Amino acid sequence: MMGPARPGMERGLKRLWQACFHEPDRPVDFYLRNAYRPENCLVYLHGGKLVSAVHLLPCRILTEEGPAPAHYIYAAATLPEYRGHGFMASLLAYAALYGAGRGQRYSAVLPAEPGLYSLYEKAGYQPYFRLSVQEIPADLLRGEAAPAARGRRLAGFPALCLARDRSLAGRPGSVLWDAAAFFYAAGSSRLYGGKLLAAGWGRDLSYAMASAEGGACTVTEWTAAPAARRELLGLLLRELPAKTYRFRLPEGSPLVLPGHPAEGAVFGMIKPLGGAVLPEASPAAPPYLGLSLD
Secondary structure (H helix, E strand, O other): OEEEOOOOOHHHHHHHHHHHHOOOHHHHHHHHHHOOOHHHEEEEEEOOEEEEEEEEEEEEEEEOOEEEEEEEEEEEEEOHHHOOOOHHHHHHHHHHHHHHHOOOOEEEEOOOOHHHHHHHHHOOOEEOOEEEEEEEEHHHHHOOOOOOOOOOOOOOHHHHHHHHHHHOOOOOOOEEOOHHHHHHHHHHHHHOOOEEEEEOOHHHOEEEEEEEEOOEEEEEEEEOOOOOHHHHHHHHHHHOOOOEEEEEEEOOOOOOOOOOOOEEEEOOEEEEOOOOOOOOOOOOOOOOOOOOOO
16 A cells, blocks of 8 residues: 555654664654655555655756756665565655646656666656766865864855755756755754855855765765855865865866866756656756755
């Protein structure tokens, strides 16, 4: 039996999540307290047992007519002993109908590993989003950074969303998030040692979301106005010291270090719902997913 989750299923959803993703209690509890909504979660019950679930996080897709309602497939999971029986394929098909019935025009997903792209292709998804990855030694970044001011600048999530939306304004097909999703992404990252750093003011407000481990720092989101770029680099070097920094950037956007190598890659898939047409992707500024909670 398939359908939206019911109130009171949180304990079973937590067991499913941990059986599949092997995460500790705190990140799962943080999601269930701050981002989970029963109506945004589809479950598959087999013999009365919760065996599979997929969460549909609300988002928007930037189109020529303006942002269109969409959802992002998150934490799609099936208990290991029940895999291979089509439960997830059935849930993904149901998610498309369910989303279209709620007025959502697109479904986006970032497969957890390359081998899962084929699973989603069978469900009607196609590779669509792209990014550039630029890996830079700390010594080179120091020459580009300004000394960071004492303390850390605070910025509200609505303002950070606006900064992100402005940076993606010329990228039809890109995913836009609301303040609640931004709050969850930042909080989830913090539980794993990540930090959200902000620099600049007003239309120059900029931010980086990053975490460091084993001498390397991965910057999963980088939105830097030219006037705040050097300050933001200084904050990153001070708050998350590392030997190398790996930046995930919208493909075609200004590089963190111009002239330094960068590599483009597919980073996410999309499926139109209810007869919607995909926004035509710009070769110079292809659609960007980002803030992807991977």
